[in-house]
Amino acid sequence: MSPPLEHDYIGLSELPPAAAVPGTGEEGALNLKETELRLGLPGSESPSRKDKVGLTLELLPKSFASGSKRGYSDAIDGAGKWGLSAGEGGSEVDLGKGGGLFSPRGEKAAAGGGQLPGQGNAGREPAVNAAGQERKAAAPVRGSVAHDRVMAPAAKAQVVGWPPIRSYRKNTMAINPSKIKDDDDGKQGIGCLYVKVSMDGAPYLRKVDLKTCNNYKELSSSLEKMFSCFTLGQCGSHGIPCKDGLSESRLTDLLNGSEYVVTYEDKDGDWMLVGDVPWEMFTDSCRRLRIMKGSDAIGLAPRAMEKCKNKN
């Protein structure tokens, strides 16, 4: 049994599915290509495999090493309670559930022992093609499936008509504010806190659940994953340096020093710079987020500065 490959995101493979899911098909090739979930806005041509790979590569920063991986997975683990009773592997395997809509093919590939795209699959095949026990061997690499889940929110939004819920219901639930709280009891009505996120220049808005993040850093990485497809090529290329001694409270490191700044609208309707107040205070008062161009954010600086002064 070969050791699990080290990888930091799901492997999209050209591997024939028979190898990915041993023992299932009558035929060698299950031809899952037909059923593979294709990313893309409705009406657009389904992107080629390469494109998809390109997209996912960028979604996760290269620095997504084991340490931070576990951090995010803790966030998910805490939120859900799926127990993979197969009892294999560590906590990563427990994360092999949930919203990974991104690519069923990717999942299968990962479950079978995912590959880095573009790399030779031959090395992996023999291992996976062995007897049913191989499934157990493959299990530890299922941890990579956790990364499927990480990307789930981005992909999920793009499949037309899925999940099959009547649009009436979808629209009604969208209006149901996640901010309903039973204030008097002091307990949250629901376990999630979705706020809209808009980004200047992006064609559509997203929603992020503030409850899945425990601090600004996690929020930063969530936002980055959601919107990196729009900033592709701009990351790190240039950025308005935001010194003024406030750089640690700004989230310009959000997008690797690009020219974007994250702001939020608070309960009073004011637009504030993200990062000034403690995390809990932020989630309590945040109504929506906006990623704006740094050049537009100049006007916010004075307010942030005042806050800073008041704090000190």
Place this chain on the structure above:
Amino acid sequence: MTYFPEEVVEHIFDFLGSHRDRNTVSTVCKAWYQVERLSRQNVFVGNCYAIRPERVMARFPRMKSLSVKGKPHFADFNLVPYDWGGYALPWIEAAARSCAGLEELRLKRMVVTDDGLELLARSFPNFKSLVLVSCDGFSTDGLAAIATYCRGLRELDLQENEVDDHGRQWLNCFPDSCTSLISLNFACLKGEVNTGSLERLVARSPNLRSLKLNRAISVESLNKILARAPHLVDLGTGSFTVDHRAEAYHRLMNSFPKCKSLRSLSGFWDASPRCLKALYPVCINLTVLNLSYAPAIPGDDLIKLICHCFKLQKLWVLDCIGDKGLAVVASTCKELQELRVFPSDIYGAGNTSVTEEGLVAVSSGCPKLNSVLYFCYQMTNSALIAVAKNCPHFIRFRLCILDPGKPDPLTNLPLDEGFGAIVRSCKNLRRLSLSGLLTDQVFLYIGMHAKCLEMLSIAFAGNSDKGMIYVLDGCKNLRKLEIRDCPFGDGALLKDVAKYETMRSLWMSSCEVTLGGCKALAAKMPRLNVEIINESDDFEESKENLVDVHKVEKIYVYRSVAGPRNDAPEFVWTL
């Protein structure tokens, strides 16, 4: 039997409840056809384009109740473009001309206009009941016309329609002389109504048994309404949230005990856990409970409510109920027949708390369970096999695993065996929706065992044409087949073209069917309408350029005696 006088034959036909039976007897001989058609009062048209309205009116001149369905089912999920069709006006006009005795009209997934509603209101002096389900195209002005002109209206039931809000005055249009209302459902309206008018309307409607309020109705109003209508059987609660320190809250607590007839509850748009406590006195008699629009109620509070609902037959909830809550349902609701669990977190990262365990628990604890709609993030074969064993009486089984193509997480296998167990065990299964990772094998099982199946919904499943062919071959009673994102192509489509005339409709989108295949189908079967939906902007130009090998994005095939429809928009191409 032809030597019996017609009145006797007619009387015998009265005992035939279903449309199908009446359709069948009408084919026996001409005499019976005549007797049947002149005595039929309830007419059901499953596809508004299968037959022209005039023909229906001509055949059934004594029609009192008409039921028509329009758009294909997948229109619910935005897969059918907005102005595809399904217009109600031709039906209303034809009825106005030929069947003035019409008393009831029920429309589903159709485009209804204000003009149509006004024509309806003015044309039928005995009109009693209007039911609109998942329709759109009209506004509160149309409702005003109904309220104004339908003397003796008994039922106005608006279920999940998209209604434009043109103001609150429509409710005021019910004249003071209108005292006949039995059922009023305006839960889907977004705007406010004049609550004073509403209270007066309720007060002068002694027969009112079903009232479903919309979200704009506050608890204060609800209290007043309940005080005036203690005989309500079916209530949609309105927003159902109020500060617990307010007087309205205390009045709410005392409002429900008086409603001894209450059996069915829904609404709860903004309901808070505190307000749910008001319901404890009536829980014990409830047979229907719909909490599926109440995301602010956590699982524990749902449990506190449900643990008193011993007589519950139908339960719709959000998945915040959790496996734990479903276990409580299993141990409490022994009369349960229908369960629907909807996802509360559609766009999230899988933060749901129902899994296969919840479904297994309910199947095990509720012996009368026959209809399930279940959204979850995972399902296992062993769970499905257990469910199949526990519940051989399923009529409807719809499972939606929110990740398309997701395998059994324990074994990593497809869910073929699980669904196979379901169709093998549930011999009376009429409706089935599949999800998860599925190969052609599951379709082999379905073809072999699902002999009563009438409606099948497939998404992201199968490997080859064989899958679809198994289904078409084996399911003798299949009426509606809807498929999306599956690898079925021309081979499957053309294998048994005569089959489609035995069905109401076939929908295929994002499959492997080509233009050439569709053309072949249309050529072989002139009594089928083969409609291609192509939403790309340059469709008109590309029509000439389209080669037969091009794949078509969406096809909708249905049998029809009306020929190609004349109201098709430009993106619909009937071959």
